[in-house]
Amino acid sequence: MNELVRDVVRVGRFTPVASYQRFAYWCGALLVLSGAFHAVVFLVDGGSWEGPVSWRKPIVFGLSFGISLVTLAWIAGLIRMRKVTGWIVVGVLTVASVGEVALISMQKWRDVPSHFNESTNFDSMVFSLMGMLVALIAVMTVVVAIRSFASMGVPPSLAWSVRAGLVLMLVSQAVGVQMIIEQGNTFGSEGALKVPHAFTLHVVQVLPALALLLLVADFTERRRLEIVGLGAIGYSALIASTMLQAYGGRSPLDLDATSTVLAIVGIALLAVCAAIALRAVATRPPAAPTPDPLDKTPAAT
Numbered sequence: 001m002n003e004l005v006r007d008v009v010r011v012g013r014f015t016p017v018a019s020y021q022r023f024a025y026w027c028g029a030l031l032v033l034s035g036a037f038h039a040v041v042f043l044v045d046g047g048s049w050e051g052p053v054s055w056r057k058p059i060v061f062g063l064s065f066g067i068s069l070v071t072l073a074w075i076a077g078l079i080r081m082r083k084v085t086g087w088i089v090v091g092v093l094t095v096a097s098v099g100e101v102a103l104i105s106m107q108k109w110r111d112v113p114s115h116f117n118e119s120t121n122f123d124s125m126v127f128s129l130m131g132m133l134v135a136l137i138a139v140m141t142v143v144v145a146i147r148s149f150a151s152m153g154v155p156p157s158l159a160w161s162v163r164a165g166l167v168l169m170l171v172s173q174a175v176g177v178q179m180i181i182e183q184g185n186t187f188g189s190e191g192a193l194k195v196p197h198a199f200t201l202h203v204v205q206v207l208p209a210l211a212l213l214l215l216v217a218d219f220t221e222r223r224r225l226e227i228v229g230l231g232a233i234g235y236s237a238l239i240a241s242t243m244l245q246a247y248g249g250r251s252p253l254d255l256d257a258t259s260t261v262l263a264i265v266g267i268a269l270l271a272v273c274a275a276i277a278l279r280a281v282a283t284r285p286p287a288a289p290t291p292d293p294l295d296k297t298p299a300a301t
Contacts, residue, residue, distance in 0.1 A: 004281065007216040012208075013078060013154065020086040024073035024094045028066045031101050035062025038105065052113035058105040064201065065097045068169075071205055072144055075162055078154055079147045093140045096133040103130050131180070138173045145170060157224035161211035164232045165204030168239065172200035175246075190251040196242040203235050206270075210277055217280030227273050234269025237262045 009015060017025070035058065042055035049056050076090050103126055107114035118124040145166035152159045175197040179185055185194045210231050214224040241262035245252055255263070 004216060008212050011155075011215040012074075012158070012212050014074065018077060018081075018083065018086055020081075020083070020090045021073045021077055024069055024076075024090050027094045027098050028070035028073065031062050031066030031069065031097065033062075033066075034101060034105065035059050035064075035066065038062060038108075052115065052117075053108065053111060055108065057114055058101070058108050061101050061104050064198075065101050067205060068201065069093060069097045071208075072141065075144055075148065075166070075204075078152050078158075078162065079144070079150065080153060081147070089140050089143055092136055096136040096140075100130055100133045100137070103133075134176065138170075138176075141166070141169060141173065155211075155215060155221055155224070157214060157221060157228045158208065158211040160225065161207040161228045161232070162204070164228075165207045168200050168203040168235070171239070172197050175200065187246055187249060190254070191246040191249045192252050193246050195252050196239060196246050199239050199242050203239070206235060207231055210273055213277040213281055216284070217277060218284050219280060227276055230269050231273040234266045234273065237266030237269065239266075241266060 038055055038058040042049075042059060045055065048054050072093055073090050076086055081089065104114040107117070107123075107126060112119070112123060114130070115127065117127055145163070148159070148163050148166055152162070175193055178187070179193045179197065185192060187193050207228065211224065211228050214227055219227075241255075241259045242252070244256070244259045244262070245254065248256070250256070
């Protein structure tokens with residue numbers, strides 16, 4: 001297991017870490033801890049998981065923003081940002097993400113809705129500030145996505161997994177804009193926009209994770225590209241399924257024939273890709289032992 005972790009760190013270029021990445025990693029960890037802390041509070045305090053005023057929001061937003069921030073900071077290292085550019089892009093992402101989660105958490109502790117709340121001047125100001133912070137995150141994500149299409153200095157399978165993940169992440173942000181337009185999370189009668197929003201937001205973790213597993217397995221790069229492509233098609237099919245449900249005004253469990261087929265195809269493709277990668281990693285040949293420089297035993301003749 002230690003050898004596998006070392007190989008993933010090596011092929012994923014997780015080290016060395018630039019100063020702006022380190023800043024984002026620490027803040028991302030803080031956001032994840034914030035989500036975990038609020039999960040404990042929810043278990044103790046109880047209450048409804050759903051609704052405009054619930055512990056779900058600081059939990060979900062803390063975990064989601066923390067994971068996304070760490071991922072984008074890692075990608076910024078892959079696309080070889082200069083130090084100044086890295087601090088501008090990743091710095092804005094970091095400050096905006098921390099600010100967004102802080103405002104959402106503050107509103108829950110005040111026991112008022114965080115989103116679409118304009119009941120007082122202060123609440124209206126908070127919601128407007130949240131909108132500006134999200135806009136900054138979206139702009140910086142677009143910058144990272146555009147920069148990712150330049151040379152990344154990593155194997156094509158990892159590069160294209162990152163690019164596909166970022167493009168689909170931008171779709172998530174477009175759905176977020178739709179949620180603001182609709183003044184809520186529902187399109188039509190029961191279409192839950194937060195479902196496709198969440199699915200597309202975290203594809204940027206799933207596809208690169210698949211690519212990293214394939215990179216430490218005994219595959220040709222062409223084979224890796226094929227599997228990553230299948231994974232991207234599978235995830236896109238899942239997203240399409242959730243989109244049809246949401247924009248059709250139906251609840252997530254109210255599946256029609258097209259959505260059902262897309263969901264089954266998407267899950268099947270992702271499961272096959274994951275199984276291939278995990279099996280290849282589990283059965284890869286052990287690395288040759290490194291000779292001990294202090295061993296003076298003469299070689300056999």
